[in-house]
Amino acid sequence: MSKLSELAVNGGGKAIGFAFKGREQFNEEEKAAAVRMFDESIRSGNAFGYNGPEEEAFGKEFATFMGGGYADGVNSGTNAVYVALRALDLPPFSEVVVSSVTDPGGIMPIVMLGCIPMVADTMPGSYNAGPEQVEALITPRTRAIIIAHIGGEPADIEGIMKVAAKHKLPVIEDCAQSHGAAINGKKVGSFGTYGAFSLMFGKHFCTGGQGGAVFCNTEEDYWQERRAADRGKPFNMPGHTNVIPAINCNLDELGAAIGRVQLRKLPSIIAGKRRFVQLLKDRGIGRLAGIEIPELLPGAEHVYWWWRLRVNTAKITVPKEEYCAALVAEGVPMNPNYSAALPFTFEWFQNRRGKFPWNNPEYKGDAGIEFECPNAKAAMAKHFNLTIHESWGEKEADAIMAAFKKVDEAYRDY
Ligand SMILES: Cc1ncc(COP(=O)(O)O)c(C=O)c1O
16 A cells, blocks of 8 residues: 555544543642632631632742742733733723734734734744834834734744833733743743733643733732722722722632642643653654754743644645645644634724724724734744643654654655
């Protein structure tokens, strides 16, 4: 039989004959934390609430993980971005430069606050926006920058901070996918005014099904963020009534209790993801004809929410889509096409003309501006995202490599 006809995509047997196990994030420790909360509620006769001791401890522990500073729990990553932006208290119709590759939750808060997203292309070959792409969009109306660190890979935040300083703009780092990633030893989320984290169940660590956190370096920014996260309550401002209109984005005590346990596991979760990537490297994934491992920025420490790999179509006989479809058919856990992370191409954004806030006469910029983002689209066309779970080991690495080798040998351009 030819190598081609042996491929699962062509009707052959699958290279991977077992179901991959889950991440196994929760065990008796999270359960005990939740039971403790219920036991205490039953004992006291009062349901657990929010803004209590668990969240306070969670905030302190997360700030310690970040290298010092302040942190507040919120109820999603979207709301972490929302709260951080609300805390900046921008004038309506401010332009906010935002990464092109992100989740809808990383861009929609801008619109919900009556501001205008300006969508920055990525650096060539990357999923992350860089200083040049950000600076190209700065106008006299720009009031903030939101930079996502995508997939666990740090953006060039040092370069972006220089651009921000030059134009005197605050930066929000969207770290929803990059808990613990660092550049030159400094954690992402600690460079900008605020770091916004998603803590939903699929992230490096979680507070349960949904959750988030906002990190900052100064006490002043912290209290401003707390007010923005809880209907403008006058935290640390005795003698005031509520000071700004804002919504309720609080994390609750149960989520905070679970998050504290999870946070203790975060270093080993990150280590497990790195270990699994190393197992694949040791088995030669980077030496396959069709695979290129993208270079990281100098000093970057990747935390592999997943692993972005590039398909080298010059060395194989099929387009990227076919190579990836064959890998999927063999049972490789991966996302072959990450264009779901280009929210500026979606209907709500494409159909924005004539709608608030773009249609308001107070907005003096170009409401019809097109964002092409050719680098971001090219990056989607060349890469796929390989799933990396910290619970996986030699067995999973062997199986994934067997599938890759099978596909690569069938499609290699000899
Ligand atoms: C970059 C980015 N920003 C924001 C969010 C929104 O987070 P959440 O789903 O917790 O609202 C996500 C979610 O995956 C994300 O990946």
